Amino acid sequence: MKIGELARRSGLSAHTIRYYERIGLLPYADRDRSRQRDYDASILTWIDFLGRLKTTGMPIREMLRYAALREAGSGTEADRRSLLERHREQVRARVAELEACLLVLDTKIAGYADIEKRIEDHDAHQRTRRNQQAGARQAGSR
Amino acid sequence: MKIGELARRSGLSAHTIRYYERIGLLPYADRDRSRQRDYDASILTWIDFLGRLKTTGMPIREMLRYAALREAGSGTEADRRSLLERHREQVRARVAELEACLLVLDTKIAGYADIEKRIEDHDAHQRTRRNQQAGARQAGSR
DNA sequence: CTACGAGTTCGAGCGCACTCCAAGTCAATG
DNA sequence: CATTGACTTGGAGTGCGCTCGAACTCGTAG
Incomplete structure (x- = not known):
């Protein structure tokens, strides 16, 4: 090849x-x-x-x-093994670290979701009020 | 500060x-x-x-x-959220990838452990044979 | 014979995320 | 008043892991 x-x-x-x-x-x-x-x-x-x-x-x-x-x-197997074992520990530590960060991200994202929801609710409320006022005007104009 | x-x-x-x-x-x-x-x-x-x-x-x-x-x-929450959500997916993918690699490492390390065990067993067997021969010589020399 | 495509070597250049240096300013201390 | 130590700026340098370019050599097809 x-x-x-x-x-x-x-x-x-x-x-x-x-x-x-x-x-x-x-x-x-x-x-x-x-x-x-x-x-x-x-x-x-x-x-x-x-x-x-x-x-x-x-x-x-x-x-x-x-x-x-x-x-x-051959003859270097024990060294190769311990090198890989040390590396494996580092990878495991890294995975744990990433998982901890994922929790932080989840919290942060949930926080933004809340804010967005509050804004939506607020907007919906405003629309409802406008509609009510419009309805009242229409009713009054008859 | x-x-x-x-x-x-x-x-x-x-x-x-x-x-x-x-x-x-x-x-x-x-x-x-x-x-x-x-x-x-x-x-x-x-x-x-x-x-x-x-x-x-x-x-x-x-x-x-x-x-x-x-x-x-304010006003950028949705963008910030989606940026973080995209990132979170990448981190999750990364974690999955690392976990797959951990399996490969485990296998490799287990392979080396086997080799080392075979060598130990072989050495122990050799020692046993030498001891047996020494014992036979001592017994014969009496 | 020529042209091509895929390979060769050597060395320079790149993107990232810092890291450090030189020369200067400032406030507090002896 | 002199020194010390923490700060300032702008720009150069570093380490990593590639990535690319130039100039060249081959083997094969037309």
């Missing part, structure tokens, strides 16, 4: 794929006779996992540490 | 407070006789809410839109 197809299938741009290789997030890819990168489909699994790390807010620095352990092969 | 105290109480740096005022996120603060900013405690509520928006990933661009509506005063 060449870089263009990998880009389409991974959702990254070819630029980003090269950038990731440059910084060491992706392993140095084999090149064909004309020095073009030639990828194995298995790289998609790795890119996908990197995407998870990224989505959960892991900085590239730390992904690099994980990638390096992975490259180092 | 001067900027230093506000910085301490809000958790922002004085630099950041001035930056926020410059871009319009904080209202232009009144100055005292010697042109120093003089804040009312009520600003803390606003900074706190801005913090919630920031924590939930709202870009400054959008906070500015909200801040502008707020400055515009």
